[in-house]
Amino acid sequence: MNKEHYQYVKQYLFLGIIILLAFLIGWQLYPYFPGLLGAITLYILLRHFYFYLIVIKRLPRNLTAVLLIIASIIVFIIPFVLLVQLLLPEVYRLTAPGSIDATLSVFSGKMTHFLPFLKPDSLQVDKLSENINSSIPRLLGSTVNVMINLILLFFTLFFMLVQGREMEKRIQRFLPLQEHNIDDIWQATRTMVVANAVGIPLLALAQAISATLGYYIFGLDDFVLWGVVTGLFSLFPAIGTAAIWIPVCIFFIASGKVSAGIGLFVYSLIVIVNVDNILRFTILKKIGDVHPVITLVGILVGLPMFGFMGFIFGPLLISYLLLLVRIYNIEFAPKADKLKVPDKKRSG
Numbered sequence: 001m002n003k004e005h006y007q008y009v010k011q012y013l014f015l016g017i018i019i020l021l022a023f024l025i026g027w028q029l030y031p032y033f034p035g036l037l038g039a040i041t042l043y044i045l046l047r048h049f050y051f052y053l054i055v056i057k058r059l060p061r062n063l064t065a066v067l068l069i070i071a072s073i074i075v076f077i078i079p080f081v082l083l084v085q086l087l088l089p090e091v092y093r094l095t096a097p098g099s100i101d102a103t104l105s106v107f108s109g110k111m112t113h114f115l116p117f118l119k120p121d122s123l124q125v126d127k128l129s130e131n132i133n134s135s136i137p138r139l140l141g142s143t144v145n146v147m148i149n150l151i152l153l154f155f156t157l158f159f160m161l162v163q164g165r166e167m168e169k170r171i172q173r174f175l176p177l178q179e180h181n182i183d184d185i186w187q188a189t190r191t192m193v194v195a196n197a198v199g200i201p202l203l204a205l206a207q208a209i210s211a212t213l214g215y216y217i218f219g220l221d222d223f224v225l226w227g228v229v230t231g232l233f234s235l236f237p238a239i240g241t242a243a244i245w246i247p248v249c250i251f252f253i254a255s256g257k258v259s260a261g262i263g264l265f266v267y268s269l270i271v272i273v274n275v276d277n278i279l280r281f282t283i284l285k286k287i288g289d290v291h292p293v294i295t296l297v298g299i300l301v302g303l304p305m306f307g308f309m310g311f312i313f314g315p316l317l318i319s320y321l322l323l324l325v326r327i328y329n330i331e332f333a334p335k336a337d338k339l340k341v342p343d344k345k346r347s348g
Contacts, residue, residue, distance in 0.1 A: 034307050035149035039156035041312055042072055043164070044193045050161050065161040069154050077150070083228070090225045181327045188323050189316065192290060196312040199287040200235055203279050207234040207241050210275045214267045218260040220248060234276060235311055236299065241272055294318045 029036070046068050053064045160167060175182055208231025215223035230244040245268040252261030284290075295315050302314015 031145060032149055032152050035152035036156060037306055037313050038149070038153040039160060041193055041197050042076075042153070042157050043160045044190055045197060046072070046157075046161065047164060050164065061162050065158050068161065069157060072154075072157075087225055087228060090222050177327060178331065181331065184327065185320070185323060188319050192316045192319050193312060195284065195287050195290045196295075196315055199284045200311065202283060203276065204231040204234045206275050206279055207231045207272060210272050211241060211245065211268075214245075214264055214271065215248070217267070218252070218264045219257070220252075220264075230272075236296070240276060241268075245272060290315060290319075294322075 050064055050068055053059045053067075054061055059067075172179075172182055175185075177185070208227050211230035212223055212227025215226055220226060226244065226248065230241045233239065233243050234241050236243070245264065249261045249265040249268070252258070252264060298315030298318040299311055300314070301317060302310025302312075304310070306313050
């Protein structure tokens with residue numbers, strides 16, 4: 001074995017050890033990926049303000065990072081905690097033993113009375129009830145995991161802000177791309193993160209408010225809870241809020257509240273749907289014009305991988321894939337002028 005070949009063996013062996021260790025660490029940290037991804041999201045959102053405060057206003061780095069973390073807690077975490085405290089009593093009441101079974105049984109009876117061709121077995125009420133009863137405790141029992149992710153999020157965010165310049169320079173040196181292509185990747189990252197971390201929550205909030213108002217007007221029980229659920233479903237393109245308000249309208253009509261069902265249906269078409277359309281074609285266009293197909297496919301990919309943060313990083317992965325394909329065509333694909341074209345005169 002010559003010296004050059006021996007160097008290659010050592011290099012690949014060393015690289016294999018690095019990949020193995022990275023895989024083992026990533027495997028153990030997988031439950032805490034949402035915290036790490038949340039830190040990346042907040043860093044992208046806050047970096048402009050951070051550098052403005054330390055460069056223009058000349059504030060100390062550590063103090064500025066702490067102030068921005070406190071602001072993030074006030075803007076993002078506290079409203080979420082208050083919302084959870086508002087909704088938890090309703091969720092516990094609805095998920096009390098036998099409550100879901102009774103509600104679904106009543107709904108099944110109303111539907112079979114309203115639509116005689118439907119058989120009770122075809123509605124699969126028992127299976128649906130079992131799935132709901134088994135999934136809700138898992139959601140409510142993840143408090144410890146959420147707390148660990150939040151601590152990891154802000155701990156990581158602090159050092160990302162304080163060492164932001166050095167971190168970005170190292171990433172640029174690591175990427176084997178030309179500078180303008182690195183700029184394209186950064187712009188795509190920023191657009192996708194801002195669109196999905198700022199624009200989409202604004203859309204969900206507006207949808208939740210308009211839906212809650214409609215449910216209150218037409219007499220739906222637990223209208224705040226269902227308004228929030230409707231807002232959450234606005235995160236899904238194509239399906240959207242209709243996945244909630246259409247079944248609610250059907251439930252009203254099946255329960256004998258025909259006027260309320262028709263009224264809510266008309267209200268949803270006029271108000272809820274138009275709120276979605278107006279915001280998507282105004283605010284979301286300015287914040288970040290992301291194609292709905294990228295968002296939908298990205299969410300389907302991201303949710304199983306990253307949990308709730310998949311709403312942001314799922315579409316980001318799809319955008320990265322499309323962008324890297326374009327960069328590959330620019331940097332590595334054969335150029336047209338390098339292709340040998342037969343000379344017509346010679347061939348003649």
